[in-house]
Amino acid sequence: METIAEAEVNQTMSESKEQSTSTPEPVSSALEDVLSDTSLSYVQRLQRATTIELNTLFKLAAPAIVVYLLNNVTSMATQIFCGHLGNLELAAASLGNNGIQIFAYGVMLGMGSAVETLCGQSYGAHKYGMLGIYLQRSAILLMATGIPLTFIYIFSKPLLLLLGESSEIASAASIFVYGLIPQIFAYAANFPIQKFLQAQSIVTPSAIISAATLVFHLIVTWLVVYRLGWGLLGASLVLSLSWWIVVVAQFVYILMSSRCKETWSGFSLLAFSGLWDFLKLSAASGVMLCLETWYYQILVLIAGLLEDAEIALDSLSICMTISGWVYMIAVGFNAAASVRVSNELGAGHPKSASFAVIIVTLSSFFIAVILAMVVLILRHVISYAFTSGATVEEAVSELAPFLVVAIILNGVQPVLSGVAVGCGWQAFVAYVNVGCYYVVGIPLGALLGFKFNLGAKGIWSGMITGTLIQTIILIWVTFRTNWDREVEKSRDRLDKWADNKEDEPLLSSS
Numbered sequence: 001m002e003t004i005a006e007a008e009v010n011q012t013m014s015e016s017k018e019q020s021t022s023t024p025e026p027v028s029s030a031l032e033d034v035l036s037d038t039s040l041s042y043v044q045r046l047q048r049a050t051t052i053e054l055n056t057l058f059k060l061a062a063p064a065i066v067v068y069l070l071n072n073v074t075s076m077a078t079q080i081f082c083g084h085l086g087n088l089e090l091a092a093a094s095l096g097n098n099g100i101q102i103f104a105y106g107v108m109l110g111m112g113s114a115v116e117t118l119c120g121q122s123y124g125a126h127k128y129g130m131l132g133i134y135l136q137r138s139a140i141l142l143m144a145t146g147i148p149l150t151f152i153y154i155f156s157k158p159l160l161l162l163l164g165e166s167s168e169i170a171s172a173a174s175i176f177v178y179g180l181i182p183q184i185f186a187y188a189a190n191f192p193i194q195k196f197l198q199a200q201s202i203v204t205p206s207a208i209i210s211a212a213t214l215v216f217h218l219i220v221t222w223l224v225v226y227r228l229g230w231g232l233l234g235a236s237l238v239l240s241l242s243w244w245i246v247v248v249a250q251f252v253y254i255l256m257s258s259r260c261k262e263t264w265s266g267f268s269l270l271a272f273s274g275l276w277d278f279l280k281l282s283a284a285s286g287v288m289l290c291l292e293t294w295y296y297q298i299l300v301l302i303a304g305l306l307e308d309a310e311i312a313l314d315s316l317s318i319c320m321t322i323s324g325w326v327y328m329i330a331v332g333f334n335a336a337a338s339v340r341v342s343n344e345l346g347a348g349h350p351k352s353a354s355f356a357v358i359i360v361t362l363s364s365f366f367i368a369v370i371l372a373m374v375v376l377i378l379r380h381v382i383s384y385a386f387t388s389g390a391t392v393e394e395a396v397s398e399l400a401p402f403l404v405v406a407i408i409l410n411g412v413q414p415v416l417s418g419v420a421v422g423c424g425w426q427a428f429v430a431y432v433n434v435g436c437y438y439v440v441g442i443p444l445g446a447l448l449g450f451k452f453n454l455g456a457k458g459i460w461s462g463m464i465t466g467t468l469i470q471t472i473i474l475i476w477v478t479f480r481t482n483w484d485r486e487v488e489k490s491r492d493r494l495d496k497w498a499d500n501k502e503d504e505p506l507l508s509s510s
Contacts, residue, residue, distance in 0.1 A: 090314055107290055121345055128263045153178065179237040189251075213242050213246050305450075315392055319396060323406050329371070357479075376404050432470055
């Protein structure tokens, strides 16, 4: 039974529908019908179901991969521009990006995945009117979260010194970080908007916007860094500006597109109701992802404590950047997995949800293996994209085997995390991450790196061990899941999140 709030929102949506010939496309039951068709042999069902799912998956995953790759390339381009100013600038930009900025990125992206769960399942259940409300609630909470994060950026230099970084690197990194403060609030707006669109399988517009923004970013960064001579601060300010351009362009698309007429009815006071419960789900989501992003961040910070820290930090940061770039492909599959699973659960299709998990995991894994082989072949030249130093090149080539293993693992683990988000398992995954990363990975990496004098190799060995254990646990849990029960949980969750207020929208987009 619909609540008063849902009735009010859906009534508004119905009025918008009369003015538009384009309506949300319901989640197809074709895959569920094929998997349930006992008149077909097992092989026939498998062949037809695979064809259907691959077609659906790559329509989602391909543009999502483009979005995440382009966003990552935008940040990586800034790091490359800074790297060609000198090794100190490369270390500063690497520490700023991988040591400080990724902290806020993890918080905002993680908390934004609450939108991914609720919007995805609501869309599958045809409760279109609630998507815009969830988007606004998330944006409110993330903007508020951005305020305390700002102080971490402001006091980044003493924090880095407290963590044992050299005064020279800490000073340069803090200058870079100051220019990233506006980016915090761009994240707060971007991730809810992005998840709102992805839940409706609207991904291509975001890819086009990201591509256009990248072109702008490259041109303006080159002018600011090399022509105007603004150095690290100028490079980071341009990066913040580029993220805000993406936010504004995506929101304009929501306001103008007929595809969002039923899911966005304007700003509403409903967004301020139920914030506490929404915060709890967002916090669980944030902790889940932050424990992953902080894991890699801590490893970079630990590398800064090694002897000859500049070379160790440069080589590890280059490998982490390459791993992160390839990781964006898996994150694209992560988004697709989350959308597919949440949509199918919301639509009441347990067999489709289960089958989608298998196809998306295998697809991401095979692509990761191919990319790992490419990286291994190019291990002696990939560092020259970041710096011309021969010493760094040698260090990077020695770390290449560890990079290859990390790439393969990252072809599976993010996808299973996407499945967890689609199902609403964020709190469980958070506990898994604590054990695998902070009880095993980091202590083992520190032990191998310092006690056994293995340096960056030892640190990364610990990281890989933690990721491997986490991946095994997620595989075991995912493939033992009772998907019929998950459908029931999805229905209960959507009922629980229904509100009972009757506020009118403050500003309609129609």
